[in-house]
Structure formats: C-alpha cells, structure tokens
Amino acid sequence: MIISGGKVFSGAGFDARDVYVEGGVFAEEPIGECSPGQTIDASGCWVVPGLIDVHFHGAVGHDFCDADDGGIAAIARYEASQGVTALFPTTMTLPEERLVPIVSSIAEHSGTDDEAAIVGINMEGPFISPGKVGAQNPSYVRGATMEEFERWQEAANGKIKLVDVAPEEPGNLEFIRKAADRVRVSLAHMCADYETAAAAFDAGARHMTHLFNAMPGLHHREPGPIATAADRRDVTCEIIADGVHIAPSMVRLAFSLFPERMILISDSLRACGLGDGTFELGGQLFAVHGNRATIENGSLAGSVSSVMACLRTAVAKMGIPLADAVCAATMTPAKALGIEGERGSIAPGKIADAVVLDGDLQVKHVVLRGKLLF
Numbered sequence: 001m002i003i004s005g006g007k008v009f010s011g012a013g014f015d016a017r018d019v020y021v022e023g024g025v026f027a028e029e030p031i032g033e034c035s036p037g038q039t040i041d042a043s044g045c046w047v048v049p050g051l052i053d054v055h056f057h058g059a060v061g062h063d064f065c066d067a068d069d070g071g072i073a074a075i076a077r078y079e080a081s082q083g084v085t086a087l088f089p090t091t092m093t094l095p096e097e098r099l100v101p102i103v104s105s106i107a108e109h110s111g112t113d114d115e116a117a118i119v120g121i122n123m124e125g126p127f128i129s130p131g132k133v134g135a136q137n138p139s140y141v142r143g144a145t146m147e148e149f150e151r152w153q154e155a156a157n158g159k160i161k162l163v164d165v166a167p168e169e170p171g172n173l174e175f176i177r178k179a180a181d182r183v184r185v186s187l188a189h190m191c192a193d194y195e196t197a198a199a200a201f202d203a204g205a206r207h208m209t210h211l212f213n214a215m216p217g218l219h220h221r222e223p224g225p226i227a228t229a230a231d232r233r234d235v236t237c238e239i240i241a242d243g244v245h246i247a248p249s250m251v252r253l254a255f256s257l258f259p260e261r262m263i264l265i266s267d268s269l270r271a272c273g274l275g276d277g278t279f280e281l282g283g284q285l286f287a288v289h290g291n292r293a294t295i296e297n298g299s300l301a302g303s304v305s306s307v308m309a310c311l312r313t314a315v316a317k318m319g320i321p322l323a324d325a326v327c328a329a330t331m332t333p334a335k336a337l338g339i340e341g342e343r344g345s346i347a348p349g350k351i352a353d354a355v356v357l358d359g360d361l362q363v364k365h366v367v368l369r370g371k372l373l374f
Contacts, residue, residue: 006042024370050085050353058270064089067105076115083355092282093125093136103156120161128189129166135301144175164188167200180204197225241314242305248318
C-alpha cells in the first residue's frame, strides 16, 4: 500500500512524503508494484498515526463494565471507524466480584479485522478518595491493596497497564511503592496537597488522570498536585478536551505546563456515538444533553466524544497546534504505556495504523494494521 501526496506527521511536525506499507507494518520504501486499489490519494490531507485512547469506558450503547463480548466488539469497531486504533478499556469503582469478570472479559476478547486493538486495561477505581468520587460510586471506594490488585491482574492475564490511586488515603502510598515497578500508577480522584502528591511521585507514580477534574486546582499559595506534576519531568497527564470538561484557556495552559507530556483522552461513556438520553454508568444513571453528560447531582459523568473528536476540538476551538495535539493522542500515550516500539508513530517496522484527515480534520481514510478500513 502507498499513501501518497499527504502531509505526514513526523513527530515534531509534518513532512510532504509518501507512506509505504508492507505486511501490516510501515516500510521505508516500496517493495514492489501497488495495485490501484492499494494506493490512497492523500493530496491536501494530513496523515497521522492511528490514535490511542488510554482512558475511556464505552461507546455506541456499550460499556466495558458490561463484561459482554459483543459489546466490546461493537466499541472496538466504532473506535476504529473514528481513527482510534489502539485502546485501553477503563473500568469503574465496583466491587471485586464484578471487576474480576470485567477485566477477564476484556483480556479474553479476540478482535476482528475491523476492530481497534485492545492493548491494555486501565483501572480507574476503586482506590480513590471518597471526597472526589465524581461519577464513581462511593459505596465501592476502598483502600488499595496489592492482594486485590494481583487478583485483578491474574484475571486480566497481565494486561492491566494503568491503575489509579488517591495517594492521601490510608495505605495507598505503600501500595504505590509496591506496585510502581509492575504497572504505571496514576494519581486520580484525590484531595491530595502538593506534598502528598510529591510523596506519591517519589514512591513511583508517573501519571495523572484527567487533569483538573476530581482533584484540587492550582492556587498561588496552595499549589496542589497539578503543580507537583509540573515540577516532575517524567510525569504524564491526561486531559479531556471535549469542550465541556476544561475551558480552552486551561487546556492551553496545560499544554504549556506539560510540553510533550500531555495525553488527550476521551473518558467517553456508552452514550458516545448516540444522541441525547438517559444511560447507565457504574450502577448510576446519567443524562446526556448535547455534548454534556451529568449524573443526578449535576457532576460531569464523562464525555460523549471520541478522542478524535477531542483532538479536533483542541485544534479548532482551543488553539492547540495540530502537531502538539497529534503527539498527545499518539506518541506520548504510546511512550507512557510502553507500546512505543509498536505504535504511536509512522516509522518503518511499526504497526501500520494510519488516519488520513481532510482540511477540517474529518476522517477520510483509516488504515488498520496495514489494511484499508475505508
């Protein structure tokens, strides 16, 4: 396959060049003749790596916490159609007897040729703060233990790559010390101050979940955990740039504070890809009106945007340079979650996931593992 005539993401910007695919991976040069059906005209378009979403719960009426194989397939198929080619399904705060079959169902799922790849699992609960539950169910919040995590990991066949922790809760710092060499630990849903967050990063945490949401904000005398993360050059931060969760000026500030360390996520719910209505999340109902999803008390429940839609919003409505936004949805998450050897950039030998975007950043073509999806 040849993707010809486009402006190709290089990591720092865009270069006018052709992209070659051979045997499901990107190639340095063409191996032989391509048939007309295997030549994609990308003239006037941007060519970017397939996007990676490290934090999302569901789409098109399904949630990973349903533990339903057909639902997992429908989500993965939808994400691929949006140009999101690598997924980290994300769980909720639930009892262990529900979490074990959920992670098992994700780990055992066998995808088809039109589905995005599931490359890891993100555990967003239950080791969070009861004071910052957001749309999580407070009934199931509990302290972190290695024993419970190891039972999850066994059921997940080792596929859990990210686990969220509120570091100020009793016993959670010790958990971070024990877990940090086995999984990437993210600070999340917390009431931690600057010093407590610093202790968590000293213990091995290296990530922050949906920056600004469910955590203390920035303050000039009480800087809080966001400032702690800004001081640590090895900490990556997620952000939901859906136009609802974070004001545009704060998204711009985040990209300035964390250059090459921002990760665009969707945090999308089962309502993503559907219209207004009432839906279920972690045992609670939430309502969708336009682009906003809220639970009964008015708290935001997550987004109804794919990470590709968030990328579009970040660029078109928030002033984030396209190269920075693409990096935050491809290279940076790949590095943070340890899959940069296979994904995240258009480079020889890497899995041939690519998206052709038109001038309005709408998806024109998706190449999934070296095959044209559309």
